Amino acid sequence: MTVKQLALPELTEACVRLGIPGIGLWREPVQSYGVEATAKLVRDAGLTVTTLCRGGFFTTVTDLDDNRAAIDEAATLGTDTLVLVSGGLPPGSKDLPAARHVIAEALTELAPYAAARGVRLAIEPLHPMYAADRCAVSTLDQALALAEPFPASQVGVVVDTYHIWWDDRAPAAVARAGAQGRIHAFQLADWTTPLPAGVLTGRGQLGDGTIDLRAWRQLVDAAGYTGPIEVELFNDTLWARDGVEALAETTRRYIRHAL
Protein backbone atom coordinates (compact mmCIF):
# COMPACT_ATOMS: atom_id res chain seq x y z
CA MET A 1 0.00 0.00 0.00
CA THR A 2 2.97 2.30 0.62
CA VAL A 3 3.61 2.37 -3.14
CA LYS A 4 0.23 1.40 -4.49
CA GLN A 5 1.07 3.21 -7.73
CA LEU A 6 3.34 0.26 -8.61
CA ALA A 7 1.77 -2.73 -10.35
CA LEU A 8 2.71 -6.04 -8.75
CA PRO A 9 5.42 -6.96 -11.31
CA GLU A 10 7.06 -3.53 -10.91
CA LEU A 11 6.76 -3.84 -7.14
CA THR A 12 8.40 -7.25 -6.93
CA GLU A 13 11.17 -6.15 -9.28
CA ALA A 14 11.82 -3.01 -7.24
CA CYS A 15 11.86 -5.00 -4.00
CA VAL A 16 14.43 -7.40 -5.38
CA ARG A 17 16.58 -4.51 -6.60
CA LEU A 18 16.40 -2.71 -3.24
CA GLY A 19 17.04 -5.83 -1.17
CA ILE A 20 13.58 -5.87 0.41
CA PRO A 21 12.94 -9.55 1.19
CA GLY A 22 9.17 -9.58 1.61
CA ILE A 23 5.96 -7.74 0.77
CA GLY A 24 2.74 -7.17 2.65
CA LEU A 25 -0.08 -7.28 0.11
CA TRP A 26 -3.61 -5.94 -0.03
CA ARG A 27 -6.42 -7.98 -1.43
CA GLU A 28 -7.61 -5.65 -4.20
CA PRO A 29 -4.43 -5.60 -6.32
CA VAL A 30 -3.93 -9.32 -5.65
CA GLN A 31 -7.44 -10.11 -6.89
CA SER A 32 -6.92 -7.93 -9.97
CA TYR A 33 -3.67 -9.66 -10.85
CA GLY A 34 -4.97 -13.06 -9.81
CA VAL A 35 -4.22 -14.80 -6.52
CA GLU A 36 -2.34 -17.75 -8.02
CA ALA A 37 -0.50 -15.49 -10.44
CA THR A 38 0.54 -13.19 -7.59
CA ALA A 39 1.75 -16.13 -5.53
CA LYS A 40 3.91 -17.32 -8.45
CA LEU A 41 5.17 -13.82 -9.22
CA VAL A 42 6.36 -13.21 -5.67
CA ARG A 43 7.76 -16.71 -5.24
CA ASP A 44 9.64 -16.62 -8.52
CA ALA A 45 11.21 -13.32 -7.48
CA GLY A 46 12.52 -15.01 -4.34
CA LEU A 47 10.35 -12.87 -2.08
CA THR A 48 7.90 -13.77 0.65
CA VAL A 49 4.41 -12.44 1.29
CA THR A 50 4.65 -11.13 4.84
CA THR A 51 0.93 -10.52 5.45
CA LEU A 52 -2.31 -10.17 3.56
CA CYS A 53 -4.44 -7.15 4.37
CA ARG A 54 -7.27 -7.37 5.15
CA GLY A 55 -10.12 -9.30 6.58
CA GLY A 56 -12.54 -7.97 9.14
CA PHE A 57 -15.33 -5.39 9.10
CA PHE A 58 -17.26 -7.90 11.15
CA THR A 59 -19.63 -5.31 12.51
CA THR A 60 -21.09 -4.25 9.17
CA VAL A 61 -21.20 -7.43 7.09
CA THR A 62 -23.79 -10.07 7.71
CA ASP A 63 -21.87 -13.22 6.82
CA LEU A 64 -18.25 -14.27 6.96
CA ASP A 65 -17.90 -15.59 3.41
CA ASP A 66 -15.64 -12.77 2.31
CA ASN A 67 -13.44 -13.32 5.35
CA ARG A 68 -13.17 -17.01 4.53
CA ALA A 69 -12.18 -16.00 1.01
CA ALA A 70 -9.49 -13.73 2.46
CA ILE A 71 -8.14 -16.64 4.51
CA ASP A 72 -8.08 -18.82 1.39
CA GLU A 73 -6.23 -16.10 -0.50
CA ALA A 74 -3.66 -15.77 2.28
CA ALA A 75 -3.07 -19.52 2.17
CA THR A 76 -2.67 -19.45 -1.61
CA LEU A 77 -0.22 -16.54 -1.35
CA GLY A 78 1.82 -18.52 1.16
CA THR A 79 1.60 -16.03 3.97
CA ASP A 80 0.77 -17.20 7.47
CA THR A 81 -0.92 -13.96 8.53
CA LEU A 82 -4.19 -12.26 7.66
CA VAL A 83 -4.52 -8.76 9.10
CA LEU A 84 -7.96 -7.92 10.47
CA VAL A 85 -9.47 -4.46 10.56
CA SER A 86 -12.40 -5.36 12.70
CA GLY A 87 -15.01 -2.76 11.77
CA GLY A 88 -16.60 0.17 13.56
CA LEU A 89 -20.15 0.83 14.63
CA PRO A 90 -22.97 -0.53 12.49
CA PRO A 91 -25.27 2.20 11.07
CA GLY A 92 -27.29 3.86 13.81
CA SER A 93 -25.45 2.16 16.67
CA LYS A 94 -23.74 4.03 19.51
CA ASP A 95 -22.68 0.85 21.30
CA LEU A 96 -18.94 0.15 21.10
CA PRO A 97 -19.03 -2.76 23.59
CA ALA A 98 -21.68 -4.46 21.44
CA ALA A 99 -19.50 -3.99 18.36
CA ARG A 100 -16.57 -5.58 20.19
CA HIS A 101 -18.80 -8.50 21.14
CA VAL A 102 -19.70 -9.07 17.48
CA ILE A 103 -15.98 -9.04 16.66
CA ALA A 104 -15.28 -11.67 19.32
CA GLU A 105 -18.01 -13.91 17.91
CA ALA A 106 -16.65 -13.60 14.38
CA LEU A 107 -13.21 -14.63 15.61
CA THR A 108 -14.70 -17.71 17.23
CA GLU A 109 -16.15 -18.73 13.91
CA LEU A 110 -13.12 -17.86 11.75
CA ALA A 111 -10.17 -18.97 13.87
CA PRO A 112 -10.56 -22.74 13.29
CA TYR A 113 -11.17 -22.18 9.56
CA ALA A 114 -7.97 -20.12 9.37
CA ALA A 115 -5.98 -22.55 11.50
CA ALA A 116 -6.95 -25.43 9.21
CA ARG A 117 -5.36 -23.49 6.34
CA GLY A 118 -2.21 -22.49 8.23
CA VAL A 119 -3.26 -18.86 8.53
CA ARG A 120 -3.12 -16.79 11.71
CA LEU A 121 -5.59 -13.99 12.32
CA ALA A 122 -3.92 -10.76 13.40
CA ILE A 123 -6.21 -8.22 15.08
CA GLU A 124 -5.04 -4.70 14.35
CA PRO A 125 -6.04 -2.05 16.85
CA LEU A 126 -6.66 1.13 14.91
CA HIS A 127 -6.13 4.64 16.25
CA PRO A 128 -9.12 5.81 18.33
CA MET A 129 -9.96 8.35 15.63
CA TYR A 130 -11.24 5.38 13.59
CA ALA A 131 -13.38 3.87 16.37
CA ALA A 132 -16.71 4.90 14.85
CA ASP A 133 -16.23 4.02 11.21
CA ARG A 134 -13.40 1.50 10.85
CA CYS A 135 -12.41 -0.33 14.00
CA ALA A 136 -13.96 -0.54 17.45
CA VAL A 137 -10.68 -2.06 18.66
CA SER A 138 -8.66 1.01 19.58
CA THR A 139 -5.88 -0.24 21.84
CA LEU A 140 -3.39 -3.07 21.92
CA ASP A 141 -4.88 -4.11 25.25
CA GLN A 142 -8.28 -4.55 23.62
CA ALA A 143 -6.81 -6.48 20.71
CA LEU A 144 -4.96 -8.79 23.09
CA ALA A 145 -8.09 -9.34 25.16
CA LEU A 146 -9.88 -10.43 21.99
CA ALA A 147 -7.02 -12.73 21.01
CA GLU A 148 -6.37 -14.37 24.36
CA PRO A 149 -9.26 -16.88 24.30
CA PHE A 150 -7.57 -18.53 21.28
CA PRO A 151 -4.26 -20.32 20.88
CA ALA A 152 -1.51 -17.87 19.89
CA SER A 153 -0.99 -19.91 16.75
CA GLN A 154 -4.51 -18.96 15.69
CA VAL A 155 -5.15 -15.39 16.80
CA GLY A 156 -2.72 -12.58 17.59
CA VAL A 157 -2.29 -8.85 17.13
CA VAL A 158 -0.70 -6.31 14.85
CA VAL A 159 1.61 -3.76 16.41
CA ASP A 160 1.43 -0.67 14.20
CA THR A 161 3.24 2.39 15.50
CA TYR A 162 0.82 4.80 13.82
CA HIS A 163 -2.13 3.45 15.77
CA ILE A 164 -0.65 2.97 19.23
CA TRP A 165 2.21 5.44 19.63
CA TRP A 166 0.16 7.78 21.86
CA ASP A 167 -0.84 5.03 24.32
CA ASP A 168 1.12 4.90 27.57
CA ARG A 169 -0.14 1.34 28.15
CA ALA A 170 1.00 0.05 24.78
CA PRO A 171 4.62 -0.75 25.76
CA ALA A 172 3.41 -3.14 28.46
CA ALA A 173 0.91 -4.65 26.03
CA VAL A 174 3.71 -5.20 23.49
CA ALA A 175 5.69 -7.08 26.12
CA ARG A 176 2.67 -9.18 27.05
CA ALA A 177 1.81 -9.91 23.43
CA GLY A 178 5.39 -10.93 22.76
CA ALA A 179 5.56 -13.20 25.79
CA GLN A 180 2.42 -14.95 24.53
CA GLY A 181 3.78 -15.26 21.00
CA ARG A 182 0.94 -13.11 19.70
CA ILE A 183 2.75 -10.38 17.80
CA HIS A 184 1.80 -11.56 14.34
CA ALA A 185 2.81 -8.43 12.49
CA PHE A 186 4.80 -5.28 13.17
CA GLN A 187 4.17 -2.24 11.03
CA LEU A 188 5.81 1.18 10.94
CA ALA A 189 4.40 4.55 9.99
CA ASP A 190 5.13 7.98 11.40
CA TRP A 191 2.64 10.49 12.84
CA THR A 192 2.52 13.85 11.13
CA THR A 193 0.17 16.81 11.55
CA PRO A 194 -2.00 18.46 10.40
CA LEU A 195 -4.11 15.44 9.52
CA PRO A 196 -5.83 15.51 6.13
CA ALA A 197 -9.62 15.51 5.75
CA GLY A 198 -10.93 12.01 6.44
CA VAL A 199 -7.69 11.20 8.32
CA LEU A 200 -6.92 8.20 6.14
CA THR A 201 -4.09 9.32 3.91
CA GLY A 202 -1.81 11.26 6.22
CA ARG A 203 0.53 8.57 7.55
CA GLY A 204 3.97 10.09 7.68
CA GLN A 205 7.08 8.86 5.93
CA LEU A 206 9.43 7.32 8.51
CA GLY A 207 11.34 10.10 10.25
CA ASP A 208 8.99 12.91 9.25
CA GLY A 209 6.88 12.76 12.38
CA THR A 210 6.72 12.42 16.13
CA ILE A 211 7.07 8.68 16.67
CA ASP A 212 10.29 7.27 18.06
CA LEU A 213 10.26 4.38 15.62
CA ARG A 214 13.50 2.82 16.79
CA ALA A 215 12.26 2.78 20.38
CA TRP A 216 9.17 0.85 19.28
CA ARG A 217 11.29 -1.50 17.25
CA GLN A 218 13.44 -2.14 20.30
CA LEU A 219 10.34 -2.81 22.40
CA VAL A 220 9.09 -5.32 19.87
CA ASP A 221 12.56 -6.90 19.66
CA ALA A 222 12.72 -7.12 23.46
CA ALA A 223 9.31 -8.81 23.42
CA GLY A 224 10.86 -11.61 21.38
CA TYR A 225 9.49 -10.71 17.97
CA THR A 226 11.65 -11.97 15.13
CA GLY A 227 9.25 -11.66 12.21
CA PRO A 228 9.20 -9.22 9.32
CA ILE A 229 8.91 -5.48 9.79
CA GLU A 230 6.48 -3.82 7.41
CA VAL A 231 6.27 -0.17 6.45
CA GLU A 232 2.67 0.75 5.73
CA LEU A 233 2.13 4.34 4.65
CA PHE A 234 -1.11 5.79 3.36
CA ASN A 235 0.20 9.04 2.04
CA ASP A 236 -1.14 11.12 -0.84
CA THR A 237 2.20 12.82 -1.41
CA LEU A 238 4.06 9.51 -1.57
CA TRP A 239 1.45 8.03 -3.93
CA ALA A 240 1.84 10.99 -6.30
CA ARG A 241 5.55 10.31 -6.75
CA ASP A 242 7.42 7.81 -8.88
CA GLY A 243 6.79 4.53 -7.10
CA VAL A 244 10.30 3.09 -7.33
CA GLU A 245 11.81 6.31 -6.02
CA ALA A 246 9.24 6.42 -3.19
CA LEU A 247 10.10 2.83 -2.30
CA ALA A 248 13.83 3.55 -2.39
CA GLU A 249 13.35 6.54 -0.10
CA THR A 250 11.24 4.43 2.26
CA THR A 251 14.03 1.85 2.39
CA ARG A 252 16.58 4.55 3.26
CA ARG A 253 14.27 5.97 5.89
CA TYR A 254 13.74 2.51 7.39
CA ILE A 255 17.47 1.98 7.70
CA ARG A 256 18.00 5.42 9.21
CA HIS A 257 15.11 5.52 11.65
CA ALA A 258 14.23 1.97 12.59
CA LEU A 259 17.04 -0.47 11.89
Added chain:
Amino acid sequence: MTVKQLALPELTEACVRLGIPGIGLWREPVQSYGVEATAKLVRDAGLTVTTLCRGGFFTTVTDLDDNRAAIDEAATLGTDTLVLVSGGLPPGSKDLPAARHVIAEALTELAPYAAARGVRLAIEPLHPMYAADRCAVSTLDQALALAEPFPASQVGVVVDTYHIWWDDRAPAAVARAGAQGRIHAFQLADWTTPLPAGVLTGRGQLGDGTIDLRAWRQLVDAAGYTGPIEVELFNDTLWARDGVEALAETTRRYIRHAL
Protein backbone atom coordinates in the same frame (compact mmCIF):
# COMPACT_ATOMS: atom_id res chain seq x y z
CA MET B 1 -17.10 28.53 21.69
CA THR B 2 -20.18 26.67 20.42
CA VAL B 3 -21.57 29.97 19.15
CA LYS B 4 -18.44 32.06 18.85
CA GLN B 5 -20.20 34.19 16.22
CA LEU B 6 -22.14 35.82 19.06
CA ALA B 7 -20.57 38.79 20.84
CA LEU B 8 -20.70 38.50 24.63
CA PRO B 9 -23.73 40.80 25.08
CA GLU B 10 -25.70 38.88 22.44
CA LEU B 11 -24.60 35.61 24.02
CA THR B 12 -25.68 36.52 27.54
CA GLU B 13 -29.00 37.86 26.27
CA ALA B 14 -29.64 34.67 24.28
CA CYS B 15 -28.75 32.50 27.26
CA VAL B 16 -31.19 34.34 29.47
CA ARG B 17 -33.92 34.04 26.85
CA LEU B 18 -33.30 30.30 26.38
CA GLY B 19 -33.07 29.54 30.09
CA ILE B 20 -29.39 28.59 29.97
CA PRO B 21 -28.11 29.38 33.48
CA GLY B 22 -24.35 29.51 32.87
CA ILE B 23 -21.68 30.05 30.24
CA GLY B 24 -18.24 28.54 29.74
CA LEU B 25 -16.03 31.27 28.36
CA TRP B 26 -12.82 31.35 26.35
CA ARG B 27 -10.09 33.82 27.13
CA GLU B 28 -9.82 35.61 23.79
CA PRO B 29 -13.35 37.08 23.62
CA VAL B 30 -13.18 37.85 27.35
CA GLN B 31 -9.93 39.77 26.91
CA SER B 32 -11.35 41.65 23.93
CA TYR B 33 -14.45 42.70 25.85
CA GLY B 34 -12.52 43.25 29.07
CA VAL B 35 -12.33 40.82 31.98
CA GLU B 36 -14.07 43.07 34.53
CA ALA B 37 -16.65 44.15 31.97
CA THR B 38 -17.39 40.51 31.10
CA ALA B 39 -17.74 39.61 34.76
CA LYS B 40 -20.26 42.44 35.24
CA LEU B 41 -22.13 41.60 32.02
CA VAL B 42 -22.62 37.97 33.00
CA ARG B 43 -23.41 38.75 36.63
CA ASP B 44 -25.92 41.47 35.76
CA ALA B 45 -27.68 39.00 33.45
CA GLY B 46 -28.08 36.61 36.37
CA LEU B 47 -25.81 34.01 34.79
CA THR B 48 -22.75 32.22 36.10
CA VAL B 49 -19.42 31.58 34.38
CA THR B 50 -19.10 27.81 34.52
CA THR B 51 -15.45 27.53 33.42
CA LEU B 52 -12.74 29.56 31.77
CA CYS B 53 -10.93 27.93 28.89
CA ARG B 54 -8.02 27.68 28.76
CA GLY B 55 -4.66 27.54 30.44
CA GLY B 56 -1.99 25.02 29.66
CA PHE B 57 0.34 24.44 26.72
CA PHE B 58 2.99 23.81 29.35
CA THR B 59 5.22 21.88 26.99
CA THR B 60 5.80 24.70 24.53
CA VAL B 61 5.91 27.86 26.65
CA THR B 62 8.90 28.65 28.78
CA ASP B 63 7.28 30.45 31.70
CA LEU B 64 3.96 30.24 33.45
CA ASP B 65 3.07 33.96 33.45
CA ASP B 66 0.27 33.53 30.96
CA ASN B 67 -1.16 30.69 32.99
CA ARG B 68 -1.09 32.82 36.12
CA ALA B 69 -2.90 35.51 34.13
CA ALA B 70 -5.53 32.93 33.12
CA ILE B 71 -6.02 32.02 36.79
CA ASP B 72 -6.41 35.70 37.68
CA GLU B 73 -8.97 36.11 34.91
CA ALA B 74 -10.92 33.08 36.13
CA ALA B 75 -11.02 34.57 39.63
CA THR B 76 -12.19 37.93 38.28
CA LEU B 77 -14.90 36.22 36.23
CA GLY B 78 -16.11 34.44 39.35
CA THR B 79 -15.65 30.91 38.02
CA ASP B 80 -13.97 28.31 40.18
CA THR B 81 -12.57 26.31 37.27
CA LEU B 82 -9.80 26.90 34.73
CA VAL B 83 -9.66 24.26 32.00
CA LEU B 84 -6.15 23.16 31.02
CA VAL B 85 -5.15 21.93 27.59
CA SER B 86 -1.75 20.74 28.58
CA GLY B 87 0.24 20.92 25.36
CA GLY B 88 1.74 18.38 22.99
CA LEU B 89 5.32 17.63 22.07
CA PRO B 90 7.79 20.49 21.94
CA PRO B 91 9.35 21.03 18.48
CA GLY B 92 11.65 18.17 17.55
CA SER B 93 10.68 15.97 20.49
CA LYS B 94 9.35 12.43 20.17
CA ASP B 95 9.12 11.89 23.91
CA LEU B 96 5.56 11.83 25.24
CA PRO B 97 6.55 10.71 28.77
CA ALA B 98 8.92 13.71 29.00
CA ALA B 99 6.09 16.02 27.92
CA ARG B 100 3.85 14.57 30.61
CA HIS B 101 6.60 15.15 33.17
CA VAL B 102 6.80 18.82 32.19
CA ILE B 103 3.02 19.06 32.62
CA ALA B 104 3.26 17.56 36.11
CA GLU B 105 5.93 20.09 37.08
CA ALA B 106 3.84 23.00 35.82
CA LEU B 107 0.90 21.80 37.90
CA THR B 108 3.08 21.74 40.99
CA GLU B 109 3.96 25.36 40.44
CA LEU B 110 0.47 26.57 39.49
CA ALA B 111 -1.82 24.66 41.86
CA PRO B 112 -1.04 26.71 44.99
CA TYR B 113 -1.28 29.97 43.03
CA ALA B 114 -4.71 28.93 41.75
CA ALA B 115 -5.87 27.66 45.12
CA ALA B 116 -5.02 30.98 46.75
CA ARG B 117 -7.41 32.62 44.28
CA GLY B 118 -10.20 30.08 44.67
CA VAL B 119 -9.61 28.55 41.26
CA ARG B 120 -9.39 24.81 40.53
CA LEU B 121 -7.25 23.52 37.69
CA ALA B 122 -9.10 21.04 35.48
CA ILE B 123 -6.88 18.84 33.31
CA GLU B 124 -8.63 17.98 30.08
CA PRO B 125 -7.53 14.80 28.36
CA LEU B 126 -7.76 15.40 24.62
CA HIS B 127 -8.47 12.73 22.03
CA PRO B 128 -5.30 10.80 21.09
CA MET B 129 -5.39 12.39 17.64
CA TYR B 130 -4.16 15.58 19.36
CA ALA B 131 -1.31 13.92 21.29
CA ALA B 132 1.45 15.37 19.14
CA ASP B 133 0.36 18.96 18.73
CA ARG B 134 -2.10 19.90 21.47
CA CYS B 135 -2.17 17.59 24.46
CA ALA B 136 0.07 14.74 25.58
CA VAL B 137 -2.65 13.79 28.07
CA SER B 138 -4.84 11.46 26.01
CA THR B 139 -6.91 9.52 28.53
CA LEU B 140 -8.92 10.22 31.64
CA ASP B 141 -6.65 7.78 33.49
CA GLN B 142 -3.63 9.90 32.60
CA ALA B 143 -5.38 13.11 33.62
CA LEU B 144 -6.37 11.59 36.94
CA ALA B 145 -2.84 10.35 37.56
CA LEU B 146 -1.60 13.90 37.04
CA ALA B 147 -4.26 15.30 39.37
CA GLU B 148 -3.99 12.78 42.19
CA PRO B 149 -0.86 14.22 43.87
CA PHE B 150 -2.88 17.38 44.63
CA PRO B 151 -5.93 18.00 46.80
CA ALA B 152 -9.12 17.56 44.78
CA SER B 153 -10.00 21.16 45.62
CA GLN B 154 -6.92 22.24 43.66
CA VAL B 155 -6.57 19.91 40.67
CA GLY B 156 -9.14 17.75 38.90
CA VAL B 157 -10.17 16.68 35.41
CA VAL B 158 -12.52 17.56 32.61
CA VAL B 159 -14.79 14.81 31.33
CA ASP B 160 -15.50 15.65 27.67
CA THR B 161 -17.41 13.02 25.74
CA TYR B 162 -15.74 13.93 22.44
CA HIS B 163 -12.29 13.10 23.75
CA ILE B 164 -12.96 9.93 25.75
CA TRP B 165 -15.99 8.21 24.23
CA TRP B 166 -13.86 5.55 22.47
CA ASP B 167 -12.01 4.52 25.66
CA ASP B 168 -13.23 1.34 27.35
CA ARG B 169 -11.39 2.37 30.52
CA ALA B 170 -13.02 5.78 30.73
CA PRO B 171 -16.21 4.71 32.55
CA ALA B 172 -14.17 3.34 35.45
CA ALA B 173 -12.04 6.50 35.44
CA VAL B 174 -15.18 8.64 35.61
CA ALA B 175 -16.31 6.71 38.67
CA ARG B 176 -12.91 7.09 40.31
CA ALA B 177 -12.71 10.79 39.48
CA GLY B 178 -16.17 11.31 40.90
CA ALA B 179 -15.41 9.40 44.09
CA GLN B 180 -12.38 11.65 44.56
CA GLY B 181 -14.38 14.81 43.87
CA ARG B 182 -12.20 15.55 40.88
CA ILE B 183 -14.72 15.97 38.08
CA HIS B 184 -14.33 19.71 37.74
CA ALA B 185 -16.12 20.05 34.43
CA PHE B 186 -18.34 17.92 32.21
CA GLN B 187 -18.58 18.77 28.53
CA LEU B 188 -20.66 17.31 25.74
CA ALA B 189 -19.97 17.05 22.02
CA ASP B 190 -20.83 14.32 19.56
CA TRP B 191 -18.48 12.37 17.28
CA THR B 192 -19.17 12.63 13.57
CA THR B 193 -17.21 11.43 10.56
CA PRO B 194 -15.57 12.12 8.20
CA LEU B 195 -13.30 14.39 10.20
CA PRO B 196 -12.34 17.67 8.56
CA ALA B 197 -8.74 18.54 7.67
CA GLY B 198 -6.84 19.48 10.81
CA VAL B 199 -9.48 17.62 12.89
CA LEU B 200 -10.27 20.68 15.01
CA THR B 201 -13.63 21.89 13.77
CA GLY B 202 -15.63 18.73 13.30
CA ARG B 203 -17.26 18.23 16.70
CA GLY B 204 -20.77 17.06 16.08
CA GLN B 205 -23.98 18.71 17.21
CA LEU B 206 -25.51 16.63 20.00
CA GLY B 207 -27.39 13.71 18.50
CA ASP B 208 -25.70 13.85 15.09
CA GLY B 209 -23.01 11.33 15.91
CA THR B 210 -22.02 8.06 17.53
CA ILE B 211 -21.74 8.99 21.20
CA ASP B 212 -24.39 7.82 23.64
CA LEU B 213 -24.47 11.19 25.40
CA ARG B 214 -27.15 10.29 27.90
CA ALA B 215 -25.22 7.20 28.97
CA TRP B 216 -22.17 9.38 29.70
CA ARG B 217 -24.33 11.86 31.53
CA GLN B 218 -25.70 9.04 33.67
CA LEU B 219 -22.16 7.79 34.38
CA VAL B 220 -21.12 11.24 35.52
CA ASP B 221 -24.30 11.59 37.59
CA ALA B 222 -23.67 8.19 39.18
CA ALA B 223 -20.13 9.33 40.01
CA GLY B 224 -21.65 12.07 42.14
CA TYR B 225 -21.16 15.03 39.83
CA THR B 226 -23.66 17.83 40.41
CA GLY B 227 -21.95 20.68 38.58
CA PRO B 228 -22.85 22.36 35.31
CA ILE B 229 -22.97 20.52 32.01
CA GLU B 230 -21.33 22.38 29.15
CA VAL B 231 -21.84 21.86 25.43
CA GLU B 232 -18.61 22.65 23.60
CA LEU B 233 -18.81 22.31 19.84
CA PHE B 234 -16.14 23.37 17.39
CA ASN B 235 -18.13 23.11 14.22
CA ASP B 236 -17.71 25.12 11.03
CA THR B 237 -21.31 24.53 9.97
CA LEU B 238 -22.66 25.70 13.31
CA TRP B 239 -20.43 28.78 13.26
CA ALA B 240 -21.70 29.74 9.80
CA ARG B 241 -25.30 29.91 11.02
CA ASP B 242 -27.21 32.57 12.93
CA GLY B 243 -25.78 32.32 16.42
CA VAL B 244 -29.03 32.61 18.36
CA GLU B 245 -30.65 29.95 16.20
CA ALA B 246 -27.61 27.68 16.60
CA LEU B 247 -27.76 28.15 20.37
CA ALA B 248 -31.50 27.43 20.45
CA GLU B 249 -30.96 24.25 18.44
CA THR B 250 -28.16 23.22 20.78
CA THR B 251 -30.48 23.70 23.75
CA ARG B 252 -33.14 21.53 22.13
CA ARG B 253 -30.55 18.88 21.31
CA TYR B 254 -29.26 18.94 24.86
CA ILE B 255 -32.75 18.35 26.23
CA ARG B 256 -33.43 15.58 23.73
CA HIS B 257 -30.13 13.69 23.93
CA ALA B 258 -28.61 14.35 27.33
CA LEU B 259 -31.13 15.56 29.86
